[in-house]
Amino acid sequence: MYIKCKAFFLLWMGAAVLSVVQAQTVSLELRPGFYLQAAYDQPQHNDKRVAVLVQHGFLTTNQFHTIRSIVQAINDLGLSALSPNMSYGISERRDSLKCDSLHTHTLEDNRMEINAWVDWLVAQGYEHIVLLGHSSGSQDLLFSQATEPHSAVALLIVTSVFYFNGEGVGAKASDWSRARHMMLTGSPRPASFSLLFCQDNFYATPQSLLSYSQLTRQQNLANFAYIAVPVHAIMGTSDEILQNVGVDWLDDLVRVGVEMHLIDGANHFFSSLHEFDLQERLLTILTAFNAERN
Numbered sequence: 001m002y003i004k005c006k007a008f009f010l011l012w013m014g015a016a017v018l019s020v021v022q023a024q025t026v027s028l029e030l031r032p033g034f035y036l037q038a039a040y041d042q043p044q045h046n047d048k049r050v051a052v053l054v055q056h057g058f059l060t061t062n063q064f065h066t067i068r069s070i071v072q073a074i075n076d077l078g079l080s081a082l083s084p085n086m087s088y089g090i091s092e093r094r095d096s097l098k099c100d101s102l103h104t105h106t107l108e109d110n111r112m113e114i115n116a117w118v119d120w121l122v123a124q125g126y127e128h129i130v131l132l133g134h135s136s137g138s139q140d141l142l143f144s145q146a147t148e149p150h151s152a153v154a155l156l157i158v159t160s161v162f163y164f165n166g167e168g169v170g171a172k173a174s175d176w177s178r179a180r181h182m183m184l185t186g187s188p189r190p191a192s193f194s195l196l197f198c199q200d201n202f203y204a205t206p207q208s209l210l211s212y213s214q215l216t217r218q219q220n221l222a223n224f225a226y227i228a229v230p231v232h233a234i235m236g237t238s239d240e241i242l243q244n245v246g247v248d249w250l251d252d253l254v255r256v257g258v259e260m261h262l263i264d265g266a267n268h269f270f271s272s273l274h275e276f277d278l279q280e281r282l283l284t285i286l287t288a289f290n291a292e293r294n
Helices: 065-076 107-123 138-148 173-184 206-214 218-226 240-245 248-255 276-291
Strands: 003-006 020-033 034-043 051-053 080-085 128-136 155-161 190-196 198-204 231-236 258-265
Touching: 003 198, 020 107, 020 173, 034 107, 051 065, 051 107, 051 138, 051 276, 065 080, 065 128, 065 218, 065 276, 107 128, 107 138, 107 206, 107 218, 128 276, 138 155, 138 218, 155 276, 173 190, 173 206, 190 206, 198 206, 218 276, 240 248, 248 258, 258 276
Parallel strands: 051 080, 051 128, 128 155, 155 231, 231 258
Antiparallel strands: 003 020, 020 034, 034 080, 190 198
C-alpha cells in the first residue's frame, strides 16, 4: 500500500505536559488514485508504544470541535493521535457532507478504512493501538472490532454511543422497509431517507442506508459483549439522544461489560465547560492504560 505524506507543522505547548507537538496531514492511497486523509498529531518525545486512532461522528471531519478537544487531551498526555476523515466515497475528503449530498458509502467501507489506518499506525512502529470514537464514529469502531478485529488494538473508548437502527435515534422503520423493497425489485436508485440527524433528506442509495440498519440496539450490545478488548464509555447525562432512547441504555452498556464514565449535565457533544470534563475522563483512562504498557 502506497503512503503519501503532505506535512505542515504546528508547534504548541500542551496543558498537561510541556511537549512540542508536530501536526501533519497524511494521505494513504487506498486504491489507485483514491486517497484517504488524516490528521497526525505526534509529540516530539514519543516512545511509540501507544497511539490513539480518533474517529469523528456522522458526516463530519477530524476538525469537529469535539474531536479536536479529544486530540488535545491525548497529546497533553504525550501520546500520538491519528484522526482520519472517513472518505464517504470522496478521495481526500476535507469538508463535512450535507444530508442531501449523494451518499453511497457503507458501514463496511468505514470498517475497511479504519483497518487501513490501524495498519498504517503499526507501520509507523506503534505497538498498541487505542480506538476512540465519538457518536457514530464509536459505532464504526465497535463494528470493526466485532467483525474484523485487529491484533494491534488493545483498548476501545466510545463517547456518546448509541445505535443506528431503533426508536429515538432518528431512523424510520418505513425507510428500512422501503430500501429493502427497492433492492428486491431491482430499482436501487438513490432516494431520500431519514438517518440520525438527517430527517427525510438523507439522499442515499438503498445499499448505503441498509448497511447501517444492521446496527440495532441489540446488535451493538452483542458486539460490545463479544469483542475481546476492554471498553470504556463516556456519556453525558443531558445527551439529547439519551433522553429519547431512555437512561436504561446506560444500564444495558454496563450489563455487557462496558466500564461507564458519566459526565453530569453534558450534552451529546460535550460542549462548553463539559469539554474539560471529557478531557479529564480521557486522561484518567489513558493514563491507566499507558501505565500498564510501561
